[in-house]
Amino acid sequence: MSGARPFRPAVAVPALNAVARAHEAPSQPQAVFAAVDHALAGEIGHRLFTILSYDPDSGVATRLYSNLPDAYPAGGSKTVMPGPWTDTVLARGECYIGYTPDDLRSVFADHELIASLDCQSVLNVPIRWRGRTWGSLNLLHAECWYGPDDAIACRPYAQLVLPALCCA
Numbered sequence: 001m002s003g004a005r006p007f008r009p010a011v012a013v014p015a016l017n018a019v020a021r022a023h024e025a026p027s028q029p030q031a032v033f034a035a036v037d038h039a040l041a042g043e044i045g046h047r048l049f050t051i052l053s054y055d056p057d058s059g060v061a062t063r064l065y066s067n068l069p070d071a072y073p074a075g076g077s078k079t080v081m082p083g084p085w086t087d088t089v090l091a092r093g094e095c096y097i098g099y100t101p102d103d104l105r106s107v108f109a110d111h112e113l114i115a116s117l118d119c120q121s122v123l124n125v126p127i128r129w130r131g132r133t134w135g136s137l138n139l140l141h142a143e144c145w146y147g148p149d150d151a152i153a154c155r156p157y158a159q160l161v162l163p164a165l166c167c168a
Contacts, residue, residue: 015039019160029164033065046139053135090133095151098122099144121145125154
């Protein structure tokens with residue numbers, strides 16, 4: 001076709017494609033979780049990365065994946081307490097960005113363990129379906145590492161985790 005724009009893949013397309021292809025692997029859900037970990041490490045960066053499922057009926061969050069299993073092993077569960085973080089991420093389905101250690105102290109009971117891993121900021125991205133939060137991607141890094149553009153960039157990855165989360 002004359003005058004057609006040549007195809008130029010965006011920077012994130014190869015990483016998103018790798019995650020989409022991970023859905024084909026028989027080793028689910030870990031194949032998808034690991035692919036998202038790898039993609040986000042390269043695209044945005046993180047020191048700690050976890051994936052949580054959330055059951056709104058019981059109020060329990062369960063860690064399904066962690067890139068640092070010695071500190072944050074998969075399988076750990078906790079009852080999520082009401083508060084600003086819960087309202088933002090779980091109830092309204094909005095991303096939460098904590099820029100500083102003070103931000104982390106204000107919302108996470110395990111802030112000392114987080115600090116011991118040299119993490120001072122957080123980006124929590126809800127995994128949503130039909131108006132409900134089913135889990136979250138949780139990226140932690142150096143102080144002031146994350147911003148609103150990172151939250152936007154993480155949304156597609158959160159949604160690509162959804163089928164694996166539902167099958168976990």
